[in-house]
Amino acid sequence: MLDLSPDREVKQWLTAFDDAITRADFDAVAQLFLPQAFWRDLAALTWNIVTVEGRNAIRDLAETCIPRTAPRSWRVVGAAQSREDAVQAIVTFETEAARCHAVIRLKNGRCWTLMTAAAELKGFEESCGVRRPRGAPDRYHRGRKSWARQRAQDVWELGITHQPYCLIVGAGHCGLALAARLKQLGVPTLMIDKRERPSDGWRDRHDNLSLHSPSWFDHMPYLPYPENWPLHPSKDQFANWLDAYATVMELDIWPKSECLNADFDLAADEWRVQVLRDGKATELRPKQLVFATGLVGKPTIPDLPGKHIFRGEQRHASSPPRDGSYAGCDCVVIGAGTTAHDISAELWEAGARVTMIQRSPTIVVRHEQVLAGIAALYGDEARAAGMTTETADLLFASLPHRVEVEMHQRLTAQIKDQDAPFYEKLRNAGFLLTFGEDGAGILPQILRNPSGYYMDVGASELIIDGRIKVKAGVGVKRLTERTVILTDDTELAADVVVYATGFEIAPAPRMLSGTMATKVGRLWGLGSGLRNDPGPWEGELRNICKPTAQRGLWFHSNGVAGSRFYSRILALQIKARQVGLPTPVYPVSEPAAGYIQHG
Numbered sequence: 001m002l003d004l005s006p007d008r009e010v011k012q013w014l015t016a017f018d019d020a021i022t023r024a025d026f027d028a029v030a031q032l033f034l035p036q037a038f039w040r041d042l043a044a045l046t047w048n049i050v051t052v053e054g055r056n057a058i059r060d061l062a063e064t065c066i067p068r069t070a071p072r073s074w075r076v077v078g079a080a081q082s083r084e085d086a087v088q089a090i091v092t093f094e095t096e097a098a099r100c101h102a103v104i105r106l107k108n109g110r111c112w113t114l115m116t117a118a119a120e121l122k123g124f125e126e127s128c129g130v131r132r133p134r135g136a137p138d139r140y141h142r143g144r145k146s147w148a149r150q151r152a153q154d155v156w157e158l159g160i161t162h163q164p165y166c167l168i169v170g171a172g173h174c175g176l177a178l179a180a181r182l183k184q185l186g187v188p189t190l191m192i193d194k195r196e197r198p199s200d201g202w203r204d205r206h207d208n209l210s211l212h213s214p215s216w217f218d219h220m221p222y223l224p225y226p227e228n229w230p231l232h233p234s235k236d237q238f239a240n241w242l243d244a245y246a247t248v249m250e251l252d253i254w255p256k257s258e259c260l261n262a263d264f265d266l267a268a269d270e271w272r273v274q275v276l277r278d279g280k281a282t283e284l285r286p287k288q289l290v291f292a293t294g295l296v297g298k299p300t301i302p303d304l305p306g307k308h309i310f311r312g313e314q315r316h317a318s319s320p321p322r323d324g325s326y327a328g329c330d331c332v333v334i335g336a337g338t339t340a341h342d343i344s345a346e347l348w349e350a351g352a353r354v355t356m357i358q359r360s361p362t363i364v365v366r367h368e369q370v371l372a373g374i375a376a377l378y379g380d381e382a383r384a385a386g387m388t389t390e391t392a393d394l395l396f397a398s399l400p401h402r403v404e405v406e407m408h409q410r411l412t413a414q415i416k417d418q419d420a421p422f423y424e425k426l427r428n429a430g431f432l433l434t435f436g437e438d439g440a441g442i443l444p445q446i447l448r449n450p451s452g453y454y455m456d457v458g459a460s461e462l463i464i465d466g467r468i469k470v471k472a473g474v475g476v477k478r479l480t481e482r483t484v485i486l487t488d489d490t491e492l493a494a495d496v497v498v499y500a501t502g503f504e505i506a507p508a509p510r511m512l513s514g515t516m517a518t519k520v521g522r523l524w525g526l527g528s529g530l531r532n533d534p535g536p537w538e539g540e541l542r543n544i545c546k547p548t549a550q551r552g553l554w555f556h557s558n559g560v561a562g563s564r565f566y567s568r569i570l571a572l573q574i575k576a577r578q579v580g581l582p583t584p585v586y587p588v589s590e591p592a593a594g595y596i597q598h599g
């Protein structure tokens with residue numbers, strides 16, 4: 001550590017950084033970083049979501065992006081803080097186009113991590129706070145429409161008499177959060193959703209599902225949950241919230257409207273989106289198209305021999321349970337991830353005898369440990385001490401994913417020690433455990449390959465007590481009329497078989513042509529080189545909330561909290577294009593890779 005107060009250390013670094021930027025001395029910029037430093041930029045300088053690692057890459061980003069964005073006016077917000085071996089500060093700054101935030105971490109006077117993020121576009125600020133609409137008229141005039149009549153007319157016209165600038169396919173929480181952001185930015189936006197009530201996507205999930213993420217982490221943009229909201233709202237409470245959110249935020253949705261396919265018309269520089277609206281074919285022509293269709297596609301159901309002769313109930317976990325009692329039934333749940341645990345517990349509560357079939361090990365972390373990890377930033381006590389969701393989001397986003405993975409490896413090792421008796425009991429019950437291929441636990445697993453984990457909210461206890469039985473390390477060989485035969489030839493009596501075997505990943509590209517889907521490539525994943533997340537290392541989620549290889553095409557997908565934060569970054573990128581700001585994307589892939597230049 002330098003012999004300076006954290007505040008002075010940060011101010012000294014910022015002065016040197018600003019000076020090097022002003023002199024356009026990019027070697028000097030790079031020298032202000034540690035050799036193994038990270039710069040994560042969220043649409044502030046790069047018009048992209050990108051993390052660069054190491055001095056050479058940082059120099060390249062600085063040399064390319066600083067001249068065209070002119071970052072300046074760096075000011076520390078509040079007091080800098082010492083955190084472990086680093087000094088951390090939140091900073092504001094501006095570029096030609098935007099007001100921005102940064103989070104800086106210094107070690108021994110040099111920068112270890114820098115995160116820069118766009119917050120608002122100059123001249124195109126959100127109509128919030130001091131810019132809120134007046135509502136009541138300035139003065140009366142003849143023929144003035146009431147709010148309700150005007151709203152009804154606007155709803156009717158959008159997509160019919162005039163085209164939306166932005167079309168969002170999918171009105172789950174990601175679509176809603178983005179549409180709410182775009183609304184405040186004055187971007188004409190329409191959402192379409194194939195369901196009659198988009199929130200039914202949650203209602204249709206298994207009966208006893210409550211959100212596993214805590215509500216103080218999960219506020220949606222502009223409209224936080226009330227103080228009496230449960231820590232883990234049930235899926236139906238959350239679905240009701242989504243309906244209310246869409247109404248209160250005045251979002252424009254066409255329900256019962258399925259996107260069949262989408263093509264980009266190069267000559268008109270807009271999309272041709274074929275939609276089946278309430279059974280009638282129609283075409284929408286937005287400039288920007290966002291798929292917020294979720295990461296989960298069709299349920300995956302293994303094609304087991306004997307499936308057709310089995311005489312009991314068979315269903316995928318996403319299908320509703322039958323009417324009537326499960327009391328006394330023998331139920332076999334195939335799978336051992338989150339849904340398998342939830343469904344097994346649900347069936348046990350209904351009086352069934354349940355056996356879970358676990359083919360491969362599962363990451364299990366006690367729910368209290370996960371809560372503790374995020375409560376320090378977002379929890380009720382943090383808020384009572386003055387932390388805001390906005391600041392917490394900045395700090396949360398400020399760690400580059402590589403550092404985050406290393407941090408989770410350390411945390412997971414601690415959790416393994418602290419909860420050793422719990423894990424021992426689970427193993428004794430026959431359950432196979434892993435802590436991730438690289439020992440990093442749940443969060444990195446979600447970013448790489450969102451499956452194979454369970455945040456324990458109670459089902460582990462049922463397994464430990466033997467109330468839910470586990471057959472581990474085996475698969476299912478075949479079904480008979482009334483039994484399930486496993487690969488070790490164990491035969492289990494079964495009145496009910498539930499396939500908690502997951503879903504196809506990332507269905508959105510199916511609505512694009514094959515050539516375009518290939519050009520765009522994979523969605524989600526960091527390129528870790530681990531199972532289902534092939535390299536090369538990307539450092540950011542592939543194609544999520546950032547420019548894709550196709551002009552005007554975007555994907556938004558995340559948990560509720562991630563969607564709150566990244567919907568702003570995506571909305572600003574779309575707004576910038578609507579108003580014609582130059583948006584040169586860094587880094588630009590070679591044209592040979594099929595990249596269409598944005599901006």
Ligand SMILES: Cc1cc2nc3c(=O)[nH]c(=O)nc-3n(C[C@H](O)[C@H](O)[C@H](O)COP(=O)(O)OP(=O)(O)OC[C@H]3O[C@@H](n4cnc5c(N)ncnc54)[C@H](O)[C@@H]3O)c2cc1C
Pocket residue numbers: 169170171172173174175192193194195198199201205209210211212213257258259260292293294295296339511556557558559560561
């Ligand atoms: C069982 C379960 C529990 C989860 N619990 C949590 C949790 O506690 N906290 C958390 O943060 N995350 C949780 N997640 C993860 C994630 O947040 C959810 O999957 C969430 O629903 C994703 O939101 P979304 O808006 O991206 O997609 P979705 O909610 O899936 O919404 C996508 C919408 O797109 C529509 N759509 C799809 N295709 C088309 C088309 N061709 N045309 C028109 N509309 C279309 C669908 O009808 C749907 O309404 C959970 C996931 C699952 C499966």
